[in-house]
Amino acid sequence: MFDLTGKNALVTGASGGIGGAIAKALHGAGATVGLSGTRVEPLEALAAELGERAHVLPCNLSDGDAVDALPKQAIEAMGGLDILVNNAGITRDQIFMRMSDEEWQQVLDVNLTSTMRLCRGVMRPMMKARWGRIINISSIVGTTGNPGQVNYAASKAGMVGMTKSIAYEVASRGITANAVAPGFIATAMTEKLNDDQKAAINGKIPAARMGTPEEIAAAVLYLASPEAGYVTGSTLHVNGGMAMI
Amino acid sequence: MSDIADRVKKIVVEHLGVEEDKVTESASFIDDLGADSLDTVELVMAFEEEFGIEIPDDAAENIQTFGDAVKFINEAS
Numbered sequence: 001m002f003d004l005t006g007k008n009a010l011v012t013g014a015s016g017g018i019g020g021a022i023a024k025a026l027h028g029a030g031a032t033v034g035l036s037g038t039r040v041e042p043l044e045a046l047a048a049e050l051g052e053r054a055h056v057l058p059c060n061l062s063d064g065d066a067v068d069a070l071p072k073q074a075i076e077a078m079g080g081l082d083i084l085v086n087n088a089g090i091t092r093d094q095i096f097m098r099m100s101d102e103e104w105q106q107v108l109d110v111n112l113t114s115t116m117r118l119c120r121g122v123m124r125p126m127m128k129a130r131w132g133r134i135i136n137i138s139s140i141v142g143t144t145g146n147p148g149q150v151n152y153a154a155s156k157a158g159m160v161g162m163t164k165s166i167a168y169e170v171a172s173r174g175i176t177a178n179a180v181a182p183g184f185i186a187t188a189m190t191e192k193l194n195d196d197q198k199a200a201i202n203g204k205i206p207a208a209r210m211g212t213p214e215e216i217a218a219a220v221l222y223l224a225s226p227e228a229g230y231v232t233g234s235t236l237h238v239n240g241g242m243a244m245i
Numbered sequence: 246m247s248d249i250a251d252r253v254k255k256i257v258v259e260h261l262g263v264e265e266d267k268v269t270e271s272a273s274f275i276d277d278l279g280a281d282s283l284d285t286v287e288l289v290m291a292f293e294e295e296f297g298i299e300i301p302d303d304a305a306e307n308i309q310t311f312g313d314a315v316k317f318i319n320e321a322s
Contacts, residue, residue, distance in 0.1 A: 127287060169283065 002225040005030035008078040009224065010071070012061065012118070013088030015042035017187035018137065021213035022085055025221045027053060031083065034074040061088050061114040062106065071121035082129065083224045084122045086115040086159075087137040093148045104151045111155035112162070119166055119177070132175035133224045136163050137216070140183045140239050156181075160235055167233030176232035178223045183239025186210040207240030249296075249322070250315045256291045257311060260284065270312040278311075288314070296322050 009026045013019035015037035023046060027033045032053040035043045040058050047054040055077040059070045075081050089111045092103040115136055126132025141149055142156030160179050167177040184190065184201055190210060193201070202208050219236050222228055237245060254268050263278050274280040274288060289305045292298070292314060298321045300308070308314050 124290065127283075128290065173283070 001227055002029050002221055004083070004221075004224060007031045007082040007224075008034070008074070008080045009083035009085065010034040010036060010057070010074045010078075010081055010118075010122075011085040011087055012036045012059070012114075013137075014046060015039045016087070017189075018182065018185060018213045018216050019085075019087040020046055021217040022087055022220045023054075024050065025214070025217035026083065026085075026224060029221055029225070031224075032078045034078055034081075036070060036074075037088065061110045064113070064117065067114045067117040068121060071118060071125070075125060080129070081122055081125050082131060083133040083135070084118060085135045085137070085220055085224070086118055088114070089137070089139075089152075089155075091149065091152050093152070095148055096150045099150060107151040107155050108158075111152070112158045115159055116162060119162070123170070123175075126175045127170065127173050130174040132170070132173075133228075134163070134166065134175070134177040135220050135223050136160075136177070136179045137220075138163075138179040138181040138235060140181050140237065140243055142181060143235075143237075143245055144243050163235075164233045171232050174229070176223070176229065178228075178231060178233065179235040180216060180219045180223065181235050181237045181239070182211060182216050183237070183242045184210045185216060186212055205240045205242045207242075209240065211238060211240055247315070247319070249318055252295055253292065253311065253314050253318060256295060257288065257314075260288055260291060268311050270310070270315075272311045273309055274311070275309070285309075292318060298322055 009031045011019055011023045014023045014035035023033045023035055027050050034055045034057045036057045036059045037043050038060050043056045047056050057073055059066050092107050094103050119134055136159045138159045139156040141153045145153050163177045163179045216238055219238050257268050258265050261278050261280055272278055274285050289300050293300055296318050308317055
């Protein structure tokens with residue numbers, strides 16, 4: 001099950017903890033992967049670790065022209081593009097009263113607009129192939145909200161509405177579009193928290209622990225697989241029961 | 246009928262699964278041949294591939310009938 005041999009997957013934010021795990025999972029299932037991100041070094045380290053079938057495709061997602069060019073670069077490097085995983089995201093946390101236009105715009109540009117541009121860029125090849133998988137990494141806070149994250153939560157909720165609308169339009173062409181909404185995941189970012197902070201977070205999670213990047217990657221792998229062909233427009237929540245939605 | 250018109254008709258018949266005699270000069274892809282908006286985008290993609298041309302979005306919006314398509318491609322190729 002979940003064999004991706006012969007499929008080509010583009011993963012944004014592949015230099016991060018979750019993106020790296022997603023790339024590894026898809027690669028492990030036989031896919032050729034295009035690793036995108038802004039920091040070249042970790043991308044190259046990951047490509048070296050994966051060996052064959054891995055391509056480094058640096059891209060600054062706040063640059064609209066660069067984002068528009070990325071699907072073409074991915075197709076040139078890999079020979080096709082069957083799976084798109086929009087995983088890259090940034091935060092600019094700030095209480096709402098103090099949130100600047102810039103903090104709002106940066107987050108919307110990278111998290112939502114670049115996702116839209118990449119989805120649009122892969123439509124044509126996927127329509128021609130009559131097969132495609134779009135997986136957008138949203139967040140639990142897109143549904144629940146979160147203080148200090150008005151911009152981030154808006155961008156992640158926006159991704160869900162966009163994903164559903166795309167799913168409607170192209171379902172008859174063998175293309176699915178789904179979202180994965182992680183809860184608290186243990187990454188470099190959460191390692192900075194102290195034990196008390198970690199305990200407070202874990203206390204809110206029925207599973208009593210943070211999730212792992214591999215647990216997000218497994219959800220993405222499922223949605224990317226041929227077996228998930230009848231699943232579209234859905235949001236798969238992976239959050240240890242923190243929000244049962 | 247010109248060679249171009251024959252090739253365009255073949256694409257339309259294959260893509261929309263309609264009878265050849267329904268594809269007349271004034272036949273509208275959407276109103277007469279049962280295409281949806283996504284079909285019209287795909288038809289334009291197929292024309293681009295068949296004739297090695299590029300059809301910009303604003304021109305594509307004006308290609309609504311079989312006759313429109315043949316006329317555009319005649320002028321473009």
